[in-house]
Amino acid sequence: MMRKLKVYCLIAAVxxxxxxxxxxxxxxxxxxxxxxxxxxxxxxxxxSLAQFEVTxxxxxxxxxxxxxxxxxxxxxxxxxxxxxxxYALADxxxxxxEFFYNGKKLTQYSPYxxxxxxxxxxxxxxxxxxxxxxxxxxxxxxxxxxxxxxxxAQIDALQSALYVGPSTVNGQLCxxxxxxxxxxxxxxxxxxxxxxxxxxxxxxxxxxxxxPQYSVVYRWNLKPEFKPSxxxxxPKKGDVAIALKKTxx
Amino acid sequence: MFGKTLNGxxxxxxxxxxxxxxxxxxxxxxxxxxxxxxxxxxxxxxANVQRAQHIPVQRNVPAQHNAxxxxxxxxxxxxxxxxxxxxxxxxxxxxSVHNVNIDNHRDVDIDVDGRGRYGYDDHYxxxxxxxxxxxxxxxxxxxxxxxxxxxxxxxxxxxxMRYNTAYMQCGSTWFQPQYQGSNVTYVVVNAP
Numbered sequence: 001m002m003r004k005l006k007v008y009c010l011i012a013a014v015x016x017x018x019x020x021x022x023x024x025x026x027x028x029x030x031x032x033x034x035x036x037x038x039x040x041x042x043x044x045x046x047x048s049l050a051q052f053e054v055t056x057x058x059x060x061x062x063x064x065x066x067x068x069x070x071x072x073x074x075x076x077x078x079x080x081x082x083x084x085x086x087y088a089l090a091d092x093x094x095x096x097x098e099f100f101y102n103g104k105k106l107t108q109y110s111p112y113x114x115x116x117x118x119x120x121x122x123x124x125x126x127x128x129x130x131x132x133x134x135x136x137x138x139x140x141x142x143x144x145x146x147x148x149x150x151x152x153a154q155i156d157a158l159q160s161a162l163y164v165g166p167s168t169v170n171g172q173l174c175x176x177x178x179x180x181x182x183x184x185x186x187x188x189x190x191x192x193x194x195x196x197x198x199x200x201x202x203x204x205x206x207x208x209x210x211x212p213q214y215s216v217v218y219r220w221n222l223k224p225e226f227k228p229s230x231x232x233x234x235p236k237k238g239d240v241a242i243a244l245k246k247t248x249x
Numbered sequence: 250m251f252g253k254t255l256n257g258x259x260x261x262x263x264x265x266x267x268x269x270x271x272x273x274x275x276x277x278x279x280x281x282x283x284x285x286x287x288x289x290x291x292x293x294x295x296a297n298v299q300r301a302q303h304i305p306v307q308r309n310v311p312a313q314h315n316a317x318x319x320x321x322x323x324x325x326x327x328x329x330x331x332x333x334x335x336x337x338x339x340x341x342x343x344x345s346v347h348n349v350n351i352d353n354h355r356d357v358d359i360d361v362d363g364r365g366r367y368g369y370d371d372h373y374x375x376x377x378x379x380x381x382x383x384x385x386x387x388x389x390x391x392x393x394x395x396x397x398x399x400x401x402x403x404x405x406x407x408x409x410m411r412y413n414t415a416y417m418q419c420g421s422t423w424f425q426p427q428y429q430g431s432n433v434t435y436v437v438v439n440a441p
């Protein structure tokens with residue numbers, strides 16, 4: 001009896017060793033092509049929309065110099081018509097910014113400070129996003145929505161792409177995907193409904209020691225109501241134009 | 250990225266102005282915001298980049314290694330073990346003590362829009378009215394070109410319009426607001 005048990009133990013030990021040997025070494029990445037294709041499809045679908053309005057509940061961590069994380073909330077809105085009109089609002093606990101883009105000019109406005117700045121902008125949203133980030137260090141809120149799966153270099157940078165499982169966001173059935181790339185882990189939820197819209201996005205900054213996160217839950221409206229004037233900034237009484245520093249300055 | 254370069258410049262400018270002026274910026278300063286979580290994954294790119302390509306997925310071929318590639322059904326196998334069971338949750342929230350200071354004095358030093366949506370301040374300074382009172386602000390001739398964040402400029406500033414330009418006058422020091430990215434900063438300028 002005792003001997004038998006020993007043999008079993010030995011077999012078990014050998015078996016478990018075997019399992020370890022066959023498992024991929026810890027940290028080996030999985031790049032599930034279905035997952036990557038799903039992001040590309042979603043991005044292409046978003047770029048094909050004639051118009052949309054998305055409202056989003058956003059949280060973003062700020063790291064104090066003590067290392068402690070503080071979560072700052074904001075409510076964001078993005079209204080897009082065609083490829084040349086955009087209005088964005090990030091209404092946060094700490095600061096509030098509005099962006100107006102009409103195919104010719106882009107204005108950044110701080111309603112509580114009454115400061116605004118207007119710059120000449122290219123003809124499309126895509127080019128404008130590139131220009132304002134490159135020249136001025138401005139990130140239009142939720143600009144990822146225009147960029148998912150558009151740049152091959154971005155796809156190549158993915159070190160892993162995983163399918164996590166189904167998940168319910170805002171009562172809607174979504175697929176939960178997880179990605180890793182240098183400096184960033186991110187998770188994307190895409191609805192299983194006919195139109196492949198994103199439900200939620202979480203970005204973890206992994207090159208900061210305390211791994212601060214940004215999280216956004218989207219609500220979509222593909223038939224928004226808007227006034228044509230919504231995309232052009234008109235200063236109100238008390239609004240003051242201030243300079244916009246170039247990143248190269 | 251932007252924040253880092255800004256901070257670098259700021260630190261050197263600040264050190265300079267501190268050395269030359271003995272300019273007490275913050276007295277009761279609590280922990281200060283240092284970094285933010287990234288808010289985007291993708292970088293806006295030029296129009297001529299290579300477009301992302303779908304990865305060809307063989308149909309009806311059993312996968313050799315990756316379980317999740319086994320079927321065409323996207324809702325394949327999970328690649329994550331569900332072993333993270335959460336046992337006792339020790340999340341005990343003590344509601345008896347509200348550690349919220351309602352006299353507008355924040356315990357953290359994060360830049361905030363002045364006169365923000367919660368209407369904290371009558372005067373400009375976004376943070377710490379209490380700290381501001383005790384601050385010995387000896388801004389006599391701050392170095393022109395030095396850049397300050399909203400929480401670093403003195404509390405007794407008033408906005409002044411001159412020649413259609415906005416200035417913040419803080420005693421005898423004049424600042425001009427500007428955007429650096431989406432942050433507002435204040436540059437020391439000569440009196441207009």
